[in-house]
Amino acid sequence: MASSPAPAFTVVGKPLRRVEGADKVSGRARYTADHEPPGTLWAKNVRSPLPHARIVSIDTSRAKQVPGVRAVITAADIPDTLTGRNIKDLPLLCTDVVRYVGDRVAVVAADDRHAAEEGAAAVDVRYEELPAVFDPIEAMEPGAPLLHADPRSYTGFPVDVRPEMTNVCGYATWDRGDMEAGFAEADVVLEHTFVTQLAHQGYLEPSAYLIQITEPTGGRPERIEVWSSVKVPYGTRKELARLLERPVEDILMHAVTIGADFGGKGGVGDLAAGYYLARSLGRPIKFVNTASEDLTAAAPKHAIHVSMRTGIKRDGKIVAHDAKVVINRGAYTGLNTSPNGLLGGAGRAGNFYDIPNLHIEAFAAYTNRVPCGYMRAPGSPQILFAVESHMNLLAREIGMDPLDFRRRNMPAEKPSGAAHLGNKVLDAAAEAYGWAERATAPRDGGRTLIGHGISLIDRTQGAGEASSALTVNPDGTITAVTAMPDNGTGGLTVVAAITAETFGVPFERVHLVRGDTDTFEIDVESGASRMTNAAGHAVLAAAEEIKEKLSPLAARALGAETAEWVAAEPQPDGSVKPGGWRGGDGRFISLEDLASELVKEGDPAAHAQVTLRTPRSPDPGICAQMAEVEVDAETGQVTLKRMVTAQDVGTIINSLGHQGQIDGSIVQGAGYALMEELVLDHGRITTPNFNDYRMPTIQDIPELTTVNVPDPGMGPFTAKSIGELPHIPTAGAIANAVADAIGAPMLELPLTAERVLAAIRSRG
Numbered sequence: 001m002a003s004s005p006a007p008a009f010t011v012v013g014k015p016l017r018r019v020e021g022a023d024k025v026s027g028r029a030r031y032t033a034d035h036e037p038p039g040t041l042w043a044k045n046v047r048s049p050l051p052h053a054r055i056v057s058i059d060t061s062r063a064k065q066v067p068g069v070r071a072v073i074t075a076a077d078i079p080d081t082l083t084g085r086n087i088k089d090l091p092l093l094c095t096d097v098v099r100y101v102g103d104r105v106a107v108v109a110a111d112d113r114h115a116a117e118e119g120a121a122a123v124d125v126r127y128e129e130l131p132a133v134f135d136p137i138e139a140m141e142p143g144a145p146l147l148h149a150d151p152r153s154y155t156g157f158p159v160d161v162r163p164e165m166t167n168v169c170g171y172a173t174w175d176r177g178d179m180e181a182g183f184a185e186a187d188v189v190l191e192h193t194f195v196t197q198l199a200h201q202g203y204l205e206p207s208a209y210l211i212q213i214t215e216p217t218g219g220r221p222e223r224i225e226v227w228s229s230v231k232v233p234y235g236t237r238k239e240l241a242r243l244l245e246r247p248v249e250d251i252l253m254h255a256v257t258i259g260a261d262f263g264g265k266g267g268v269g270d271l272a273a274g275y276y277l278a279r280s281l282g283r284p285i286k287f288v289n290t291a292s293e294d295l296t297a298a299a300p301k302h303a304i305h306v307s308m309r310t311g312i313k314r315d316g317k318i319v320a321h322d323a324k325v326v327i328n329r330g331a332y333t334g335l336n337t338s339p340n341g342l343l344g345g346a347g348r349a350g351n352f353y354d355i356p357n358l359h360i361e362a363f364a365a366y367t368n369r370v371p372c373g374y375m376r377a378p379g380s381p382q383i384l385f386a387v388e389s390h391m392n393l394l395a396r397e398i399g400m401d402p403l404d405f406r407r408r409n410m411p412a413e414k415p416s417g418a419a420h421l422g423n424k425v426l427d428a429a430a431e432a433y434g435w436a437e438r439a440t441a442p443r444d445g446g447r448t449l450i451g452h453g454i455s456l457i458d459r460t461q462g463a464g465e466a467s468s469a470l471t472v473n474p475d476g477t478i479t480a481v482t483a484m485p486d487n488g489t490g491g492l493t494v495v496a497a498i499t500a501e502t503f504g505v506p507f508e509r510v511h512l513v514r515g516d517t518d519t520f521e522i523d524v525e526s527g528a529s530r531m532t533n534a535a536g537h538a539v540l541a542a543a544e545e546i547k548e549k550l551s552p553l554a555a556r557a558l559g560a561e562t563a564e565w566v567a568a569e570p571q572p573d574g575s576v577k578p579g580g581w582r583g584g585d586g587r588f589i590s591l592e593d594l595a596s597e598l599v600k601e602g603d604p605a606a607h608a609q610v611t612l613r614t615p616r617s618p619d620p621g622i623c624a625q626m627a628e629v630e631v632d633a634e635t636g637q638v639t640l641k642r643m644v645t646a647q648d649v650g651t652i653i654n655s656l657g658h659q660g661q662i663d664g665s666i667v668q669g670a671g672y673a674l675m676e677e678l679v680l681d682h683g684r685i686t687t688p689n690f691n692d693y694r695m696p697t698i699q700d701i702p703e704l705t706t707v708n709v710p711d712p713g714m715g716p717f718t719a720k721s722i723g724e725l726p727h728i729p730t731a732g733a734i735a736n737a738v739a740d741a742i743g744a745p746m747l748e749l750p751l752t753a754e755r756v757l758a759a760i761r762s763r764g
Contacts, residue, residue: 010568010576011500011507012717015656019493019512020257020486029257032208033288035227040210040284041070043274044116046106046123047297048098051134051368051683052145053127055096055105063108063122068115071281072123074106078276081243083268085235087169087333087341088155089148090371092243092272098127099147099331100370101684102297107270109277109285134683136328136365137305139167147331147366158341169333170341170364174350182320182357186311188397193308194386195748198328198678198685199301201375202668202695205229205259206294211274212284224251224275229258231487231526232266237517243272253517258487262668263374263527264299265487266335295693296685299335299373300678303328306349306386316400316408323349325362325383330371333364344528345379351387352422352458352620353409368683374527376665377459377724381672381731385749388455388732393745402454402736403435416618421648421711426456428707429624429646438628443741449631450641451741455732458620461713461721462530465613467520468538470499470546472606474599476592478503483515483523484535489723490657491531497653498536498716502543503591504568504579522611529721530614532653536716537614545608553598553605554581557589617714621725623647625666627733631741636757638738640670643730644705650713650720662706662726669730671696677750 023029060072075093082088094105108119131145138144144166151157151169161171183189210227224246230236233253241248258265274285289298304327311320325346333341340346346362395405403426410422430436438452469481480499484491496510515523524534547565554563560583568579580590599606628642643666652658675694679687687693713720735746738756744763748755 008570009501010504010570011497013652013655016493016497016507016654018490019496024257031205031257031259032210032227032229035210035256036286037212037284040286041109041111041281042113042116043107043109043270043277043285043287044120045104045270046108046120046125048094048101048103048105050098050127050129051101052130052132053098054130055094055098056126056128058106059124060106062124063119066110066115066119066122068111069108069119070111071109071277072106072119073273073277078273082154083239083243083272084156084333085239085267085335085337086156086339087336089151090332090334100368102370103331107273107277109281132368132683133167134367134369134680136326136367139365139367140165140326140363142166147368158339160340167366168363169329169366170327170338170362172340172342172346172362174347174360175358177357179320179322179357179359183311185313185319187314189309189311190394190397191307191309192390192393192745192747194306194389196304196382196385197749198303198369198680199672199676200295200678200693201262201264201301203260203262203264206289206291207265207269207298208288209270209274210284210286211271211278213278221250225254226251226271227254227256228269228271229256229261230265230267230269231258231261231485233483233485233517234522234525235266236268239268240271243268244275251517255483255486255514255516258485260488261526262376263378266374266527267299291690292688295678296688297370300370301375302343302372302379302382304379304382306383308349308386308390310390310394312394312398314398316395316398316405318353318355318409320357321350321355323360325349325360327362327364327379328367328369328372329364330367330369332371334371335373343379345377345383348380348383349387351384351456352411354411355409369680370685376668376727380457380459380728381669384455384457384728385731385735388457388729389735389739389746392453392736392739403430406456414619418619421622421709422456425622425624425646425648425709428709429626429644432646432705432707433626433642433644435626447633449633449741451629451631451737451739453627453629453733453735453737453740454624455729455736456624457728458622459529459725459728460620461533461617461715462528463614463616464524464530464534465522465611466524466534466538467522467609467611468535468542469519469609470539470542470607472546472550472591472595472599474595474601476505476595477509477511478505479511479513480539481513481515481519482535483517483519484531485526486514487526489526489531490654490660491535493657494532494653495535495539498539499543501717502540505591520611529724532719532721533715534614536719538610538612540716541612542608542610545610546606549605549608550594551581554589554594555583557594557598558583558587560584560587615714621648621720623725623729625729625733627737629734629737629741631738631756633760636753636755636760638674638751638753638756640674640700640734641702643670643702644707645726646707646709647722647725648709648711648720649722650711650715651717653717653719658722659706661722663704665724665727666704666730667696667701669727670701670734673731673734673749673751674700675750675752
């Protein structure tokens with residue numbers, strides 16, 4: 001049977017402008033810090049200067065004398081309640097112990113920001129310093145300083161963490177096959193340990209929170225109104241309601257523009273403390289962190305240790321793989337949402353290779369460091385850097401091309417049973433890169449060493465609940481309402497594009513309206529590569545409902561018994577035949593004509609609101625990347641010269657946004673590989689600003705080559721997610737290229753000149 005021709009899209013796949021772009025470039029977009037209800041007071045946290053200490057006393061008298069200071073609160077002034085997205089282990093304000101440099105001890109509210117900062121500096125806190133531990137391996141040793149006296153009393157604490165596990169807050173194992181038999185079969189066994197650094201998401205807008213309590217009016221009860229730079233408004237509302245012991249309906253999370261988050265803005269932050277100040281003072285309370293506060297005390301990317309022992313045959317087949325993952329969680333679990341207390345990437349320490357005998361053991365450990373949060377594919381970039389570096393070292397040990405080594409261990413099928421795409425994606429990357437020709441290319445230019453690296457990974461597409469409200473207006477335009485967060489991913493534009501394509505109208509005829517948490521009971525939130533999948537299907541469902549309800553109206557207009565929807569269709573001259581209905585006699589009426597003739601304002605047939613849960617795809621997306629580097633043999637300086645990425649993609653909704661996500665992911669991955677690191681000294685971050693915390697600029701990034709390998713997905717119009725997938729393999733590809741250039745393994749990120757030079761010297 002012949003396959004159906006691919007649909008001819010009129011909007012989907014085009015390079016579309018951001019629907020919110022004009023507001024952002026013109027300054028009309030409003031971020032949390034731009035909102036200031038009448039009477040707003042500024043708040044500032046008093047933070048611990050020590051990594052671990054007992055609070056002996058807090059004297060707020062001097063702070064209260066500062067002109068403009070209206071109140072100072074400590075833990076004694078608010079309920080002793082713990083928060084967290086899953087494990088509830090984080091105090092709103094510290095009661096008796098501080099556990100990291102930056103832990104919140106008190107809050108000052110004042111007339112303006114400067115008075116709040118002066119008041120915070122005037123709070124006198126006396127501490128008794130306690131022993132601290134910063135390394136997660138040391139933290140898990142018997143006798144290590146305990147951060148939490150009774151962690152198993154915390155709501156949501158993982159049941160698999162055994163009582164004898166010191167400072168462990170997450171644990172799981174993954175097993176298949178017979179490890180002993182697998183290693184007995186191996187011809188070669190290699191062991192390596194890899195270490196990744198503490199890093200920051202690098203968003204421009206610092207964390208900000210604004211909360212006010214409105215008086216009951218017109219029969220409406222008191223409301224708690226929130227403006228906050230969080231990517232999970234519904235989740236934040238739910239947790240805040242729990243903390244305040246209020247119904248969720250009492251809390252309204254307003255829609256704001258978020259100056260990016262890349263996963264880092266997902267908790268209640270300072271909202272609960274702000275509520276108690278607002279309650280006592282009767283005025284709105286605003287927190288806006290400085291960039292330094294966010295860099296030193298706000299949920300950075302986890303540092304992870306990965307140890308691996310692998311047995312292989314001389315033909316390159318992996319027969320046994322044993323991995324241990326240790327995640328440095330920091331002082332609290334914070335933004336973690338996993339029931340086992342780990343990051344989602346923890347179980348990826350074998351990648352997706354066809355390994356018959358596998359054992360992975362993963363831990364998350366409390367340490368006296370800043371609590372960590374999420375960043376693009378949490379845990380996977382760290383762990384897959386280790387796995388893919390280890391794979392290259394295995395291939396090198398037996399003299400096998402690292403590309404062929406990966407092919408040798410590729411599964412035959414996807415989880416769904418379809419043919420696996422791994423080799424196809426690998427081949428596409430290799431062809432674009434010229435992998436076969438690298439062997440004859442110059443490798444040693446004296447002082448300049450040239451290396452080539454490869455990395456291969458997969459990543460699942462997320463799913464979840466989403467809502468959509470669509471209305472066909474009398475002028476033929478479409479109003480699309482969504483309450484998804486605007487954190488810069490382009491999700492709003494995707495919603496508008498799917499709406500336009502579904503109704504067969506020009507993209508400009510869709511008016512996108514952002515809702516708040518009163519608009520829907522639930523809507524999609526940012527994270528886990530779910531936004532396009534979940535929101536897109538909600539739009540499709542609402543559009544289909546409207547077309548079905550308007551069909552009798554179209555039939556009446558056509559003088560027919562029934563009318564069938566006909567999709568918009570591109571014409572040979574470049575024009576587009578609009579979407580509409582066709583009667584049995586072939587007569588046609590467009591959606592716009594039907595609306596202008598028969599649709600009245602408020603017509604229920606022209607409106608639909610849908611909430612649904614999308615299924616998760618069984619098949620993850622696959623990405624292969626290849627990198628070329630130059631290494632200065634005398635200084636260790638690494639220069640990234642070429643980068644090729646190949647990934648399987650479904651239907652691309654917005655070609656401009658799709659490429660932007662790929663490029664942004666790789667740039668972040670290159671920064672993570674080569675330079676980005678929050679440096680610590682006894683728990684204190686010594687890179688507290690963007691002058692010290694190095695991030696890549698355009699001078700650090702070469703031209704990027706992208707190869708898209710078509711493969712239909714489960715998203716709207718068979719789309720697939722792209723926001724996180726290309727970020728994961730970048731560090732591994734670059735590290736393997738450096739190792740190839742210098743002839744020595746790179747076991748630690750970032751690949752600074754000092755580390756690379758040390759590796760060069762270590763080879764003699």
